[in-house]
Amino acid sequence: MTAPTPIAPPAPAASEVVAGERNHANCAPRALLLDLDGVLLDTRPVMETAWREVQATHGLDMPFASYERHLGREFNDIMRRLGVRDADLVHETYETASRAASHLARQFAGIAEVLHAFASADWLLATCTRTCTRSRPPGRRSPHTSACCAHHARCRARLL
Incomplete structure (x- = not known):
């Protein structure tokens, strides 16, 4: 695996530079x-731990990968897409478990x-x-x- 290239902020435009400093009045x-x-x-370990708690508490036999593929959507929308009932209760379990596992982030x-x-x-x-x-x-x-x-x-x- 190669090391990532260091990222630097873009250089200011020439019109923004005055004697080596940014001209705050004009930009x-x-x-x-x-x-x-x-x-x-990296919160993936937190989410995986919370999902395992959801599985154990609510008897879901759905792998984390099924949940993960929908990340970015609202939790209740993900539950609907996965066919999970009682989304609010599941969400409460997930949130509680996430807070408890937040040290993993x-x-x-x-x-x-x-x-x-x-x-x-x-x-x-x-x-x-x-x-x-x-x-x-x-x-x-x-x-x-x-x-x-x-x-x-x-x-x-x-x-x-």
Whole structure:
């Protein structure tokens, strides 16, 4: 396996550079918006653990791969596509198990360096995720991320 090529933020346009520094008065800020699950963090172990709990609690004989192929869709939509009844109850089990297994999530190799490169080049950074509405009251920010969600359907990000 080859090592990934280091990622660097794009260089500013010549019109944005004044004596080696960005001319903040004449250019719009640049922002990088990133998803958490599967982009910044490897949360697959968390999801697999939660799915095993769903299987055990609800007697489902459906492999994680069946669930995984629909990731990106709303949980209840995935359950409908898989023919799972009591989606709300299954979702509650999945969320509880996910929180309990959250310690298994890890940042992807090299992601910290990439974020530091963008931040040092004066990029604004923000995260976006759809997985937070059940774990805290709407509109309440997590102390560790800048993610804010609205009804699992649309995502709003607050700049760091």
